Amino acid sequence: GSKLALWQADFIKKEVEKRYKNLSVQIKIIKTKGDKILDSPLSKIGGKGVFVKEIENALIESIIDMAVHSVKDVPTDIPSELDLAAIIERVDPREVLISKENVKLVDLPKNSTIATGSLRRRAQILSVREDFNFVDIRGNVDTRLTKFYQSSLQGIILAKAGVERMGFGDKISEVLSEDICLPAAGQGAIGIEIRKDDEAISEIARNLNHKSSQISIKAERTFLKRLGGGCQVPIGVLARVVNNKLLIKGVLSDLMGKKIIKKEVSGEPCNPETIGILLAEKILNSGGEKIIKEFE
Structure with missing residues (x-):
């Protein structure tokens, strides 16, 4: 039910109606656990799944026909009855810094305090x-920015996609390079989840x-999934x-x-899963297994 979720749902509604003139799409707002519990970090309240579980249940029960998600919020294991059937063309998946004086990350004062609940962002920036x-x-996004501007904090890190979709692109002080901070899996992409047995919606x-975009995601x-980390482990990834x-x-x-272990691999686009596993194995074999064990 967030403004960003509504923006995304409305975007998909317009895209469907543009292609299927005889169809009228209704948006059903479903409040998720992640929308309701705002006083705890995601890693403490159940990770990524808190933004999708209620929506997936509505899909399984045929209350809705199509679920629209920020792909980064969708767990790697989804219910067997469902399918992440489409990925809309991805926008810039990088992170941005918004600072009070429009200062870049390297120029922020010593011991600055930055707003982000993401362990992935924290770990990479601390490095x-x-x-x-x-x-x-x-x-x-707008609530976080309001809180930030009312605070004594020096900066806030957010996903560029959400900031721009909400109309706050002019507030961006710096787009963080991939060398500083790799995004979450699926960041910047909108996904459509459907029931596997629904042929009409599948088309x-x-x-x-x-x-x-689908291959990269x-x-x-x-x-x-191969690394076995959700919100609780600092993992970043970007494929293109x-x-x-x-x-x-x-x-x-x-x-x-x-x-901190960083690796990259390349391969044929027809085998995205194989390439993803290859990279995970490379990281696990370079000391990653030991890091993952520390979180167990």
Whole structure:
């Protein structure tokens, strides 16, 4: 029910109605656990699934025909009756810094306090600025920005896609390079989840799918699943298809960004799952297994 979720649902509604003139799409707002519990970090209240469980239940019960998600919120294991059938063309998946004085990350004062609840963002940023402190701010993009501007905090890290979709692109102080902070699996992408046995909706989803975005997302989600990490482990990944090659970079870190493993691989786009697993194995065999064990 957040403003961003409504923006995404409305975007898909318009895309469907543009292609199917005889169809009228109704939006049904479903409040999820993640929308309701705003005083705890995601890693404490159940991770990514808190934004999708109630929506998936409505899909299984045929209350709705199509679920629209931020792909980064969708767990790698989805109910067997459902299918993440389409990925809309992905927008820039990188992170942004918004700071009070429009200061870049490297120029923020020593011991600055930054708003982000994401362990992935914290760990990667600590590896380049170990003096930073972090606090969690939950809520919609606009709620978080309002809280930030009313606070004494020096900066806030958010996904570029959400900031721009909500019309706050002019507030961005810096787009963080992938070398500083790799995004979450699926960041910047909207996904459509449907019932596997619904042929009519499946055809609609196929017509909205963006092939190279789907290939990249499959590789990223397979990588994440093989590492076995959700919100509780700092994992970043970014895949893209370039010149008919699938390139994927991944990072795994301890909580403080002291032990950080970055690797990349490439391969044929027709095998995204294989490429994702290959990268995960490379990281696990380079000390990643030890880091994952520390979280168990």
